[in-house]
Amino acid sequence: MAQRRVNVFKPEVQGARKKNTLERILASWPLYLALLPTLALIAVFAYWPTVQGVLESLFNSTAQDARVFVGFENYRALLQDATFWKGFVNAIWYFLFGITVGWAIPLVVAELLISISSPRLEYALRTLLILPIAFPAAVFAFVWSFLYDPNDGVFNTFLNGVGLGGLAHNWLGDPHTALGSLMMVGFPLILISSGAGLPFLLILVGLQNIPKDILDAAAIDGCSRMRRVFSIDLPLLGTQFGLLTMLALIGLTQAGSLTLLLATNGGPAFSTTTPVVWMVQSGISSGNFGYGAAMGTVLFAVSLVLSLSYQSLPRVFGRLSSGRTR
Amino acid sequence: MTAPALISPKVRSSRGWTTRQNDVVIGSILALVAFLGLFPFLFILVGSFKTQAQLVQSYWLPTFPLHLENYAVAWEQIRGYTLNSFFVGAVTSLAILLLGTVSGFVFARYRFPGRNFFFVSIIALLAVPGVVNLVPLFILMRSLHLIDTLWALIIPYTVGNLYTTVYLMRNAITGIGEETFEAALLDGASGPQIYGRIVLPLIFPTMGTVIITTLTGVWNEYLWALLVINDPAKRTIGTGLQFFTNQLTTDYGPLFAGYLLASLPLLILFAFASKYFVAGLQAGGTKL
Numbered sequence: 001m002a003q004r005r006v007n008v009f010k011p012e013v014q015g016a017r018k019k020n021t022l023e024r025i026l027a028s029w030p031l032y033l034a035l036l037p038t039l040a041l042i043a044v045f046a047y048w049p050t051v052q053g054v055l056e057s058l059f060n061s062t063a064q065d066a067r068v069f070v071g072f073e074n075y076r077a078l079l080q081d082a083t084f085w086k087g088f089v090n091a092i093w094y095f096l097f098g099i100t101v102g103w104a105i106p107l108v109v110a111e112l113l114i115s116i117s118s119p120r121l122e123y124a125l126r127t128l129l130i131l132p133i134a135f136p137a138a139v140f141a142f143v144w145s146f147l148y149d150p151n152d153g154v155f156n157t158f159l160n161g162v163g164l165g166g167l168a169h170n171w172l173g174d175p176h177t178a179l180g181s182l183m184m185v186g187f188p189l190i191l192i193s194s195g196a197g198l199p200f201l202l203i204l205v206g207l208q209n210i211p212k213d214i215l216d217a218a219a220i221d222g223c224s225r226m227r228r229v230f231s232i233d234l235p236l237l238g239t240q241f242g243l244l245t246m247l248a249l250i251g252l253t254q255a256g257s258l259t260l261l262l263a264t265n266g267g268p269a270f271s272t273t274t275p276v277v278w279m280v281q282s283g284i285s286s287g288n289f290g291y292g293a294a295m296g297t298v299l300f301a302v303s304l305v306l307s308l309s310y311q312s313l314p315r316v317f318g319r320l321s322s323g324r325t326r
Numbered sequence: 327m328t329a330p331a332l333i334s335p336k337v338r339s340s341r342g343w344t345t346r347q348n349d350v351v352i353g354s355i356l357a358l359v360a361f362l363g364l365f366p367f368l369f370i371l372v373g374s375f376k377t378q379a380q381l382v383q384s385y386w387l388p389t390f391p392l393h394l395e396n397y398a399v400a401w402e403q404i405r406g407y408t409l410n411s412f413f414v415g416a417v418t419s420l421a422i423l424l425l426g427t428v429s430g431f432v433f434a435r436y437r438f439p440g441r442n443f444f445f446v447s448i449i450a451l452l453a454v455p456g457v458v459n460l461v462p463l464f465i466l467m468r469s470l471h472l473i474d475t476l477w478a479l480i481i482p483y484t485v486g487n488l489y490t491t492v493y494l495m496r497n498a499i500t501g502i503g504e505e506t507f508e509a510a511l512l513d514g515a516s517g518p519q520i521y522g523r524i525v526l527p528l529i530f531p532t533m534g535t536v537i538i539t540t541l542t543g544v545w546n547e548y549l550w551a552l553l554v555i556n557d558p559a560k561r562t563i564g565t566g567l568q569f570f571t572n573q574l575t576t577d578y579g580p581l582f583a584g585y586l587l588a589s590l591p592l593l594i595l596f597a598f599a600s601k602y603f604v605a606g607l608q609a610g611g612t613k614l
Binding site: 021024025028030031032034035036038039041042045046047048050052053056101109110113115116117118121125126127131132133134135136137138139142143144145146147153154157158172186187188189190210250253255256257260261276279280283284289292293296297298299303304 | 345346348353355356357359360362363364366367372381384425426429430431432436438439440444447452453454455456457458459460461462463464467473481482484485488489492507517529531545546548549552553555563564567568570571576578581587588592593598600
């Protein structure tokens, strides 16, 4: 993020530093013209909706022409909206699943993959392992919804075939298994609910970038393969896990597409709903835009708090540990 | 690529296995993992050639004759969705590349009043999750009478991918060696000339990454399309496949064929540009 200082700009622009600000602005008009389309698009379709969302949340706008200013009434209603909070609880389950199973499987697979000595075998396996990434998310979802089908699905047919028919299930139709079934879409490696393969790619790149001299030094010290995972690999994957944590936290407020694809109404019995799903259902589909805008604003605040507190964590820990050494 | 010169296949690892035994054991485990991941798609592939009767009669294994007409039936239905997604993806990619490279060039190579302010105001949007704007953006699209047009998809997709692109392009252009620009300036090249003849050819790899991120994003997007497109003729892949699935609930052959046809463009992209594909996914990951 640090701005790289470039010393030699166009000579006339550099010389222009002696002019006053107005002259410099006038002299730079071609640059503003070049930036205008980008800035205009962003102002109209990114900044303005963000502001308008906050304003809209103060209105009761069931019909566009009958908007009534209601102050914080939407937010008060939201606090008592059990479905919205149920959605948050489900999103937290997604998060917990993502940072445990969603990281453990990719880590084990990536460690195994870099342990293969034949480059050709490694390349072939890596390609086959990440190939499912190339399928569109919607296809992924619908194919898995077929696997879960209670009558013709692969899981139930298999269970019946091997004599375990008692375990056959209406996977997406039973409130007890629906959320778990959604989380497992893409098992084992390309779990759609937790980054759709991104954890694997990031961990693999991280492992491949560990400097060879560190590994050589460890080998001379008699470091075992298992020991290497915990003493070298995991500490050196800090950047990757930091990014993945950040993404998982943001996912808390973003999750919802999978639910809308596979369990249309966040059902059964709201067991798979998320805040976004509920925002779409009760805020847009029902036409109550003010209420939907209030949800959007709350989600924005939550994600802002999460990412800010996440970014200040290292500083807090740094201060704690430096205090201890003193 | 690099031959393991010092380690011959006979050297034993700590477990007492030769490296070859090691490769066989680990390779088998990983092959099993890869098979599990690909199995649903293999099943779909095999099933896409069957009639309903053949599926009942032989659920797991291929049956003959192969019913290629399933693909014709499916293509008839999803052709419109695929073409819409192509159109949206092409226009979005072109717009993003044009806007992103020009802005990236200006931010990377010029100093002018407001440069930092404008750049930060673009980058700051990386921290705003897209769902926040769902409701107000819907209202905006409705008041612009864009609901049920492909522009209701193209404009938000373009804006949503623009922040990352400007950032990536500025970094790529800043990374071009200073002496390249000095030489061009000495030869009397103007700004637009430097942009067209020097910058664009040198940032092809970044452009590849951006194009692939954009295309996969457009192909995968579902939530927003569900909200703004009701007209059956305007459906894209995500919403189209949902309609298609509900239409063919128990006619699995054509259904599976349709899923594979809808996947084909991304699979081809993956086959020919898997390097950019992976880089694009990772660039997408940094897009907070």
